[in-house]
Structure formats: C-alpha cells, structure tokens
Amino acid sequence: MSGHSKWSTIKRQKGLKDAAKGQIFTKLSNMIVIAARSGTNPETKISLRLAIDKAKANNMPMSNIQRAINRALDKNANVLEEVLYEGYGAGGVAILVNALTDNINRTYPEIRLAFTKHGGSIADKGSVVFQFKHKGIIKVKGNYDDILLKALDLDVDDVIETDQEIIVYSDLKKMALVRDKLREQSVDIIEAGLTYLPNQVIEITNPSTAGKILRLIDALDEIDDVNEVFYNFNITDEVMEKI
Numbered sequence: 575m576s577g578h579s580k581w582s583t584i585k586r587q588k589g590l591k592d593a594a595k596g597q598i599f600t601k602l603s604n605m606i607v608i609a610a611r612s613g614t615n616p617e618t619k620i621s622l623r624l625a626i627d628k629a630k631a632n633n634m635p636m637s638n639i640q641r642a643i644n645r646a647l648d649k650n651a652n653v654l655e656e657v658l659y660e661g662y663g664a665g666g667v668a669i670l671v672n673a674l675t676d677n678i679n680r681t682y683p684e685i686r687l688a689f690t691k692h693g694g695s696i697a698d699k700g701s702v703v704f705q706f707k708h709k710g711i712i713k714v715k716g717n718y719d720d721i722l723l724k725a726l727d728l729d730v731d732d733v734i735e736t737d738q739e740i741i742v743y744s745d746l747k748k749m750a751l752v753r754d755k756l757r758e759q760s761v762d763i764i765e766a767g768l769t770y771l772p773n774q775v776i777e778i779t780n781p782s783t784a785g786k787i788l789r790l791i792d793a794l795d796e797i798d799d800v801n802e803v804f805y806n807f808n809i810t811d812e813v814m815e816k817i
Contacts, residue, residue: 601801602629603642604674607654610646620750624767631765652676656801659685660702664693664786665778667807668705670770675799684797692790705806706770710749712742713764714756724759728752739764743771772806781816784809788817 606629609622616623622643629639645651657678659671669689675681686696709731714721718735725733725742730752732743744752746768753766778784787807794803 597796597798598632599629599634599638600798601674602632602634603638603645604654604799605629605801606639606642607646608656608674610643611654614643614646624750627763628765628767657681658699658703659696660699661685661689661696662694662702663689663790663805663807665776665780665783665807667776667778667787667805668702668772669694669790669794669806670703670706670804671794671800672802672804673797673799674801681797681799685794685800688790688793688797692793693786694790703770705774706772706804708746709769709771710744710746710752710766711769712744712749712753712756712766713739714742715739715762715764721756721761724756724761725752728755743769769802770804772804774806776807778807778809779813781813784813785817 602625605625606622609619609625613619613622616626626639629642654674654676655678657673657675659673659682661669661671663669671685673681673685688694689696718733718740721740721742722733728744728751729748730742730744734741734743742752742756749766749768753763757763778787787805788809791803791805794800
C-alpha cells in the first residue's frame with residue numbers, strides 16, 4: 575500500500591478483523607437470546623446448549639454469553655425472532671437465509687436488496703425450502719476411519735471428510751444425542767448445530783454467473799441480522815480461478 579506505513583496497514587487489518595469478530599459475536603449473541611427465551615438452563619434446553627457451544631467454539635467470552643442470556647430474561651429488551659427467507663440467485667441456484675431480527679421491516683428490505691442487486695430474487699415462503707433437508711450437523715477432528723465406525727454405530731445419515739474437518743450428518747432430532755455419544759467416545763467436537771442440506775447440487779460452470787452468486791452470498795453475510803446462509807450450488811477451483 576504505497577504512501578502508508580507498515581503500522582497503519584497492520585492497524586487497518588486488525589480493525590477489519592475486529593469488526594468481523596464483532597459481527598460474529600453479535601450473530602452468536604442473537605442465537606443465544608433466541609434459544610434462551612424458553613429456558614436458560616443449557617442442560618435441559620438443547621438449542622441453548624448448541625448456541626453456547628458454538629459461541630465457545632468461536633472464542634466468545636463467557637461474559638458475552640451470560641449477557642445474551644440475561645437479555646433473553648429482560649422483558650424490556652427488544653424481542654428477537656427467527657425468520658427464514660427464501661430466494662434464487664443467478665443461474666437459478668436456491669438460497670435460504672436464516673435471520674435473527676427484532677425488526678422485520680428493517681431486515682426484509684435489506685435482504686431483498688441484496689438479492690436484486692446481485693442478479694437474484696427473493697421468493698415466496700415455501701417455494702424454495704422444499705429443495706433442502708433440515709439436518710443435524712456435527713463437525714469433528716480425528717481419524718476418518720475411526721470416526722466413521724463410531725458414527726455408523728449411532729445410525730447417522732452420512733460422514734464426509736473435508737480438508738479442514740470431518741462432517742457428520744444426522745437426523746434433526748438425534749443430533750444432540752449423536753454429538754454427546756461421540757464426545758463420550760473422546761471424539762474432538764468442533765461444532766454442532768442444524769443445517770439445510772440441498773437435495774441436489776448445481777454445478778456452476780460459467781465464471782460470470784459464479785461471480786454474481788458469490789457476491790450475493792457475501793452481501794447477505796454482511797447483513798447484521800443474517801445468521802446463516804444455505805445454498806445448493808458448487809463452484810470448482812477451475813471456475814474460481816476465472817472469476
């Protein structure tokens with residue numbers, strides 16, 4: 575960066591990282607608030623336990639976690655609700671947007687604008703979600719063959735190895751049980767939660783289309799109220815290099 579000192583560059587990079595971390599903590603706090611509304615004991619409230627585990631996995635301080643739980647108990651605090659938005663991106667790819675918001679009149683226009691600005695369109699409720707299965711997802715570390723044997727004994731749906739981790743998919747209602755059983759067998763659990771798994775994956779081969787889709791996903795991720803984004807496309811490394 576010509577004309578800037580090394581220190582100013584480092585400070586800028588740190589500022590961007592801190593901003594990203596702050597946004598992640600906000601999203602995690604909202605997840606905890608939603609989960610804690612119907613019970614603040616993580617031992618009996620599975621959704622709260624999952625939200626707290628995810629917060630801890632992202633190095634969120636316990637003080638932030640407790641503050642989020644307290645917010646759920648505060649009758650004067652704005653009420654958060656979970657909303658699933660559905661839409662299509664360039665190339666007809668299906669996209670689900672999970673949002674946690676205290677003001678739908680703010681959130682919906684922001685999400686709709688992101689879709690229209692990047693070659694997509696928001697869709698009616700129920701018109702996209704049928705293309706996905708709601709599943710439990712558990713991310714773990716370890717030896718694939720060893721984890722596969724342990725997971726299959728627990729009647730899971732699938733076990734997939736990636737470059738960074740091993741992913742175990744399970745029935746929605748069995749996810750917490752599978753996670754706990756794997757933990758009892760000393761499996762290193764990275765994160766556990768719920769996901770939407772596409773019934774079919776669309777391969778994007780056009781770099782221009784791929785660019786529009788990726789810019790849409792980035793735009794959705796940057797909206798504060800958006801918690802998670804799910805989609806049914808795949809872009810190969812070869813196409814990525816041409817974007």
